Amino acid sequence: MTAELIDGNALAARTRADVARRVQALKARGVTPGLAVILVGEDPASQVYVRHKVKDSEEAGLNSVLERHPATLSEAELLARIEALNRDPAIHGILVQLPLPRHIDAARVIESISPAKDVDGFHVASAGALMTGQPGFWPCTPYGCMKMLDSIGYELRGKHAVVIGRSNIVGKPMAMMLLARSATVTICHSATQDLGALTRQADVVVAAVGKRNVLTADMVKPGAVIIDVGMNRNDEGKLCGDVDFETVRQVAGWITPVPGGVGPMTRAMLLVNTLEAAERS
Numbered sequence: 439m440t441a442e443l444i445d446g447n448a449l450a451a452r453t454r455a456d457v458a459r460r461v462q463a464l465k466a467r468g469v470t471p472g473l474a475v476i477l478v479g480e481d482p483a484s485q486v487y488v489r490h491k492v493k494d495s496e497e498a499g500l501n502s503v504l505e506r507h508p509a510t511l512s513e514a515e516l517l518a519r520i521e522a523l524n525r526d527p528a529i530h531g532i533l534v535q536l537p538l539p540r541h542i543d544a545a546r547v548i549e550s551i552s553p554a555k556d557v558d559g560f561h562v563a564s565a566g567a568l569m570t571g572q573p574g575f576w577p578c579t580p581y582g583c584m585k586m587l588d589s590i591g592y593e594l595r596g597k598h599a600v601v602i603g604r605s606n607i608v609g610k611p612m613a614m615m616l617l618a619r620s621a622t623v624t625i626c627h628s629a630t631q632d633l634g635a636l637t638r639q640a641d642v643v644v645a646a647v648g649k650r651n652v653l654t655a656d657m658v659k660p661g662a663v664i665i666d667v668g669m670n671r672n673d674e675g676k677l678c679g680d681v682d683f684e685t686v687r688q689v690a691g692w693i694t695p696v697p698g699g700v701g702p703m704t705r706a707m708l709l710v711n712t713l714e715a716a717e718r719s
């Protein structure tokens with residue numbers, strides 16, 4: 439068996455086109471969705487990601503403002519900027535690119551964003567809303583993974599999903615989203631014993647560790663759906679995920695590639711969240 443690819447680039451393009459249509463409808467009612475993207479420091483990868491976010495939003499018809507600050511910006515100065523954006527009626531979504539410089543407490547910064555503008559879905563209020571099934575913003579990466587599962591018409595009810603990774607921004611919210619669809623969810627992490635024994639039982643595996651080859655072919659049930667959230671570099675410097683793609687695709691039923699899988703969907707779901715923030719305002 440060779441797995442079918444779940445094409446994140448194609449699904450993201452359809453999602454962006456849908457957002458663009460909804461933005462036009464909102465503009466006709468006099469509202470232009472506004473997104474503020476804050477970058478602190480000169481991390482090269484973050485600079486690329488924020489540029490993409492601004493370009494994506496402009497192409498979909500949103501207003502986006504990119505604020506670049508030096509790495510020496512103090513936490514108090516950053517909190518003051520966020521407070522001003524919280525009050526700005528033209529801004530519906532606020533995003534602080536992570537990671538932040540070490541002298542800034544990322545949790546305090548995230549909690550200072552108004553939950554109504556938390557389009558990254560990282561605020562504790564957004565996490566609580568997800569956990570209790572209340573309306574709120576879902577973090578873009580796991581939200582994008584759910585859209586990828588939906589795109590192949592996958593019925594999660596009663597299926598066993600294994601999430602590898604327990605971060606606040608991917609692993610934990612991913613598990614909650616799968617649970618909300620009535621999957622049986624196992625969360626694995628660095629202290630899990632015999633990871634393969636668990637993944638071999640899984641109908642769906644989401645790998646979100648940030649380490650190459652965490653999932654190999656011998657750890658996969660034939661026909662399983664494999665979602666690869668990882669973004670790593672191999673020995674040749676090429677971008678790769680957490681999954682040993684070439685061997686796992688011989689066993690799995692569906693698989694997401696890296697690049698061209700979850701990454702583009704993360705970007706697309708930010709547009710969806712920002713549009714919805716504006717629609718709710």
Ligand SMILES: Nc1nc2c(c(=O)[nH]1)N[C@@H](CN(C=O)c1ccc(C(=O)N[C@@H](CCC(=O)O)C(=O)O)cc1)CN2
Nearest residue numbers: 487533534535536537558578697698699701702704705
């Ligand atoms: N405030 C946030 N910070 C960070 C987030 C986030 O969701 N919110 N996630 C990551 C980085 N990230 C978005 O910010 C992100 C990274 C990569 C991609 C992507 O499309 N990757 C491409 C490949 C890009 C390349 O060639 O380098 C792909 O997978 O095809 C999207 C979003 C950390 N920080």
